[in-house]
Amino acid sequence: MVSTGDTAPTFTATYKGSDHETFDLEEHLGDGPVVLAFFPGAFTPPCSNEMVALQERYDDFEAAGATVFGVSADSAFSLGAFADEYDLGFDLVSDMDGGAIRAYGLSMDIADLGLYDVANRAVYVLDDEGTVTYEWVADDPTNEPDYDALLEAVESA
Numbered sequence: 001m002v003s004t005g006d007t008a009p010t011f012t013a014t015y016k017g018s019d020h021e022t023f024d025l026e027e028h029l030g031d032g033p034v035v036l037a038f039f040p041g042a043f044t045p046p047c048s049n050e051m052v053a054l055q056e057r058y059d060d061f062e063a064a065g066a067t068v069f070g071v072s073a074d075s076a077f078s079l080g081a082f083a084d085e086y087d088l089g090f091d092l093v094s095d096m097d098g099g100a101i102r103a104y105g106l107s108m109d110i111a112d113l114g115l116y117d118v119a120n121r122a123v124y125v126l127d128d129e130g131t132v133t134y135e136w137v138a139d140d141p142t143n144e145p146d147y148d149a150l151l152e153a154v155e156s157a
Contacts, residue, residue, distance in 0.1 A: 001105030004135050008036075008126045009103035013071070016092035017080025023069075023093045025100075026130075032065030033133070033157035034126040035150070038106050038119035042074045042082035042092075046142045050121065051086055053147055058089050066125075066154045069093050071100060073118045095119070110141065121145075125153045133157045 002008060010025045028034050037054060039047040051070055054061075061068050068090040072079065079092040093100075101107050101119040108120045121141045125134035134153030136145045 001137065002103075002124065002132055002135065004132050006132050008124060008130045008132050009100070010130065011095070011100035011103060013100060014076045014094045014096070016076055016083050016094065023091070028067055028069075029126065029130045030128045032067065032128070033154045035061065035066055035068040035154060036071055036104075036124045036126065037068065037145075038071045038101065038104065038122045038124075040072065040108075040110060040118045040121060040141050041113070041115055042072060042078050043085075044113065046121070046144065047072070048082075048086060050144050051082070051088055051092075053144065054090065055086065055088050057147055057151060060151055061090075061154060064151070064155045064157075066157075071095055071119065073098055073101060106137070108141065123150055125150070125157050127157050 013023045015021045015023050070092040076094040106120045109116045121138040123136045123145045127133050
């Protein structure tokens with residue numbers, strides 16, 4: 001699992017709503033803090049709550065110079081619909097092959113919901129060099145992060 005002080009694994013995936021536009025984490029490093037919010041599945045209540053909570057604080061993240069990304073194993077199409085449904089102003093990233101999820105040590109199954117090899121709920125803040133300056137990983141994927149602590153971490157990154 002990735003921890004504070006580690007160099008964050010970089011990865012490529014696909015942006016929401018796109019079958020061809022590639023997201024490359026390396027392209028976003030060096031422009032201020034990067035927030036990676038991994039979540040298990042679009043349209044599930046805890047994930048919807050978390051993404052809405054991040055959206056409600058989006059202006060604060062932007063004021064701190066941060067770029068926010070939600071990351072899940074959902075398809076780009078599903079994430080596009082999810083972002084539209086909740087009017088999310090930040091990008092969502094489709095990691096359907098699970099490469100990023102595995103690289104961060106977050107792969108899990110939620111058999112009750114029929115979800116396998118999805119991301120556990122976790123949030124990382126990366127500095128300009130790609131070093132993890134803050135990490136929070138859920139003990140239970142229905143838990144949400146402390147949004148005030150996350151914003152403080154972004155402001156001090």
